[in-house]
Amino acid sequence: MSEPTVIVENLDVVYQVRGRSGPGSPISALRRMVLRRARPSKREVHAVKNVSFTAYQGQAIGLIGTNGSGKSTLLRTIAGLQPARRGRVLTRGQPSFLGVNAALMRDLTGERNVVLGCLAMGMTPAETRAKYQEIVDFSGINDKGDFISLPMRTYSSGMAARLRFAIAAAKTHDVLIIDEALTTGDARFQKRSEDRVRELRRQAGTVFLVSHANKSIRDTCERTIWLESGEIRLDGPTDEVVDAYEAYTRKR
């Protein structure tokens, strides 16, 4: 068995939502009138409930579940961007969250963003120069003209997502977290990014992929975790888990 890269133990993540929401039930309104209490102004959303699993070197793990099931929250907590109420997350190295670590600046050109993105990921200026052309080619941004020298605000959302993925994928990560990025490009870009995910895994990294496109998950990941209402429903080989999830979503 290869080495663990991420260990999640009994994780609970709870959001505090401030402000009143909705009228509430007539019974609770009556109870408040009798007890002379104000409507509670703080609510809690229990987004991740008692989640435990271990990820290993070289695995690509898909994360699926219906809207609001806690996928993004779980990955943000693994990346250290969201505190946990209970439990813990151990990771080898600092996980990279695609789309946050590579936050791009709209008023700068694609070219400047590539350079800044590489430096922000900890690459040296020499490594950045060496990788520059590969990143631009991978992104396909220049396929239809010299777009890389234009400000990012002139890019379509698909182009921006492709550049983000190309920058993030230029580095070898211990743990790379990808939220939907693979599903934004056209078919050719999707194929390239799937190949790159496979390569990252060969270099002993672990890749997490959140997607609503079950095909992307099937094509890229050999293991899948299905979250529902913040809890793990199933964790196992992708085909088994995605088949069960598809049967569940068909019935709903």
Ligand SMILES: Nc1ncnc2c1ncn2[C@@H]1O[C@H](COP(=O)(O)OP(=O)(O)OP(=O)(O)O)[C@@H](O)[C@H]1O
């Ligand atoms: N910043 C926040 N403040 C309060 N509640 C939040 C916040 N972010 C998410 N939630 C709630 O936490 C729960 C899980 O949300 P999350 O975004 O993790 O789900 P998801 O599975 O990634 O959803 P989707 O597939 O729609 O992207 C939902 O009930 C959502 O409303």
